[in-house]
Amino acid sequence: MKDYMFNEKMETLDRGKIELIQLKRLKETVHRLYENVAYYRRKMKDASVKPDDIKTLQDVRKLPFMEKEDLRKNYPFGLLAVPLKDVVELHASSGTTGKPTTVVYTRNDIEVWSEVMARCLAMSGLSKQDIFQNPIPYGLFTGAFGFHYGALKIGALIVPSSGGESKRQITLMRDYGTTFMSGVISYGLHLAKVAMEMGIEPSKDLNVRAGLFGAETFTEGLRKKMNDLWDMDAHNVYGLSEMCGPGVSTDCDQHDGLHLWEDHFFVECIDPETGEPVEPEEKGELVISTLTKEAMPLLRYRTRDLAFLYDIRECECGRTHVKHSTIIGRTDDMIIVSGTNLFPSQIEEVLMKHQKGGVNYRIILEKKGYLDLMAVEVESLEVLSEKEKDELAKFYTKEIKAVTGYTPMVRILDPGTIPRDGIKAKRVIDLRDQGG
Numbered sequence: 001m002k003d004y005m006f007n008e009k010m011e012t013l014d015r016g017k018i019e020l021i022q023l024k025r026l027k028e029t030v031h032r033l034y035e036n037v038a039y040y041r042r043k044m045k046d047a048s049v050k051p052d053d054i055k056t057l058q059d060v061r062k063l064p065f066m067e068k069e070d071l072r073k074n075y076p077f078g079l080l081a082v083p084l085k086d087v088v089e090l091h092a093s094s095g096t097t098g099k100p101t102t103v104v105y106t107r108n109d110i111e112v113w114s115e116v117m118a119r120c121l122a123m124s125g126l127s128k129q130d131i132f133q134n135p136i137p138y139g140l141f142t143g144a145f146g147f148h149y150g151a152l153k154i155g156a157l158i159v160p161s162s163g164g165e166s167k168r169q170i171t172l173m174r175d176y177g178t179t180f181m182s183g184v185i186s187y188g189l190h191l192a193k194v195a196m197e198m199g200i201e202p203s204k205d206l207n208v209r210a211g212l213f214g215a216e217t218f219t220e221g222l223r224k225k226m227n228d229l230w231d232m233d234a235h236n237v238y239g240l241s242e243m244c245g246p247g248v249s250t251d252c253d254q255h256d257g258l259h260l261w262e263d264h265f266f267v268e269c270i271d272p273e274t275g276e277p278v279e280p281e282e283k284g285e286l287v288i289s290t291l292t293k294e295a296m297p298l299l300r301y302r303t304r305d306l307a308f309l310y311d312i313r314e315c316e317c318g319r320t321h322v323k324h325s326t327i328i329g330r331t332d333d334m335i336i337v338s339g340t341n342l343f344p345s346q347i348e349e350v351l352m353k354h355q356k357g358g359v360n361y362r363i364i365l366e367k368k369g370y371l372d373l374m375a376v377e378v379e380s381l382e383v384l385s386e387k388e389k390d391e392l393a394k395f396y397t398k399e400i401k402a403v404t405g406y407t408p409m410v411r412i413l414d415p416g417t418i419p420r421d422g423i424k425a426k427r428v429i430d431l432r433d434q435g436g
C-alpha cells in the first residue's frame with residue numbers, strides 16, 4: 001500500500017506559507033490563553049511577557065514552558081480556554097502522581113485530530129478500499145479514538161476490535177479480510193505469534209499489508225521484524241495526549257524521519273538542561289505548542305521526549321513539513337509498558353500504603369515473547385509467612401492496577417534481600433531488548 005497525501009495542498013505548502021500560518025495561529029493562541037486562562041496569564045506575567053510581544057516565530061522563546069506538573073496543578077479543568085459546555089470529549093493518561101493527565105476537546109479539536117490522523121494514516125497507505133482493524137483498547141487512552149477518527153475521515157471500513165483477546169483479533173482479521181492494522185508495535189508482533197500458534201501464517205494466510213504503530217519505542221529492528229512477520233509496510237506514529245493523542249507526526253515511505261504537521265503544531269528542540277535551542281540534527285528534547293487547539297491549548301509543552309529535528313525541509317515524498325527522528329528516549333523516569341505510561345512514583349505511593357510493606361523495592365521490566373512484562377519486587381518490613389506474602393502481593397497487584405491501569409506481577413521478598421547499588425537504590429531495571 002503506497003503513501004499518498006490526504007490533504008496535498010496543506011502537506012506541500014512552501015516554507016514561507018507554513019511560517020505565515022504558524023505565526024498567525026501562534027499569536028491567536030497566545031491571546032486566547034492570556035484572556036481566558038488565569039493560570040496562563042499569571043505565568044506570562046511572571047515571565048514579563050505580553051501577548052503583543054509575540055511578533056515573530058522566534059519570539060515563542062519569550063514564552064514560559066509548560067510541563068506535566070502544570071497540568072497536574074490544574075487538574076482536571078483549570079486550563080480550559082472555553083466553557084465546559086463546549087467540550088465534547090475527554091481523555092486521560094498516567095500522570096506523575098495518582099492524578100491522570102486529563103485532556104479535553106471541542107468539536108473542532110476532534111475535527112483537527114481526525115484531519116492530522118487521516119494524513120498520518122494516508123501516509124501509511126490507508127485508503128477507502130481498506131478494511132482497518134483497530135486493536136487498541138477504546139477508553140480514556142487516546143490511542144483507539146485517534147486512529148478511529150482518522151480512518152473514519154478517510155472512509156475505510158473500521159473494525160473497532162479494541163484491545164486484548166488476541167485469538168479473536170486473528171479470527172476477525174481472517175473473517176473480515178483485514179488489510180491494515182494499528183496499535184502498539186509490540187502487540188502487533190505478539191499477534192503474529194498468536195496467529196502462528198493457531199496454525200495461521202500472517203504473511204500468507206492473512207491480508208494485512210500495512211500498519212501504523214506508536215505509543216512506545218519504535219526502532220528500525222522492530223519495524224523490520226514486523227514487516228517480515230506480516231509481509232507488511234509498518235509506519236511509526238508519534239503523539240501525546242497533551243497535543244491530541246496519536247497524530248502529531250508519521251514517517252512517509254522513505255522511512256527516514258517523521259513529518260510533523262506544522263500547520264497545527266509548532267516544534268522546538270531544546271537542551272533539556274539549559275532550555276536553550278539545539279542545532280538541527282542535534283539531539284534534544286521536543287517542545288511542542290498547539291496552534292489550533294481550542295479547549296486546552298498548550299504553549300511550549302515539554303514532552304520529555306528526546307529526538308532531533310532534520311535540517312532538510314524537502315523530502316522525496318514532496319511533503320514540506322519538518323521531520324524529526326524516532327524518539328530516542330525520555331528525560332524523565334516515565335516507563336512505557338506495552339503502551340501504558342507509568343511513573344515509579346505512582347508505584348511507590350501504592351507500596352507505602354500497607355503497614356507490612358518495606359521501603360525497598362524495584363521494578364523489573366522484561367519481555368515475554370513480544371509483550372512487555374512488569375514485575376514489582378518489594379521487601380516486607382519483617383519476615384512474613386507464605387500466606388501473608390500472598391495476601392500482600394494480592395493487595396499490591398489490585399492497587400497498582402487501580403492507579404496505573406496495568407496489572408503487574410508482584411513478588412514479596414524478605415527484608416534486606418534487594419541488592420543496593422551504592423547510595424541510590426536502582427528502582428527500575430529494564431531488561432527489554434528494544435532493538436527487536
Ligand code: DLL
Nearest residue numbers: 093143214215216217237238239240241245246327
Ligand atoms: O501514547 C498517544 C499515542 C497513541 C501515540 C497511539 C501513538 C499511537 P500518551 O499516553 O500521552 O499518548 O503518551 C505519550 O508516549 O510522550 C512518548 O514518550 C511515547 N510515544 C508516543 N508515540 C511514540 C512513538 C500516546 N511513536 C508518550 N515512539 C510520548 C516512541 C512514543 N515513543
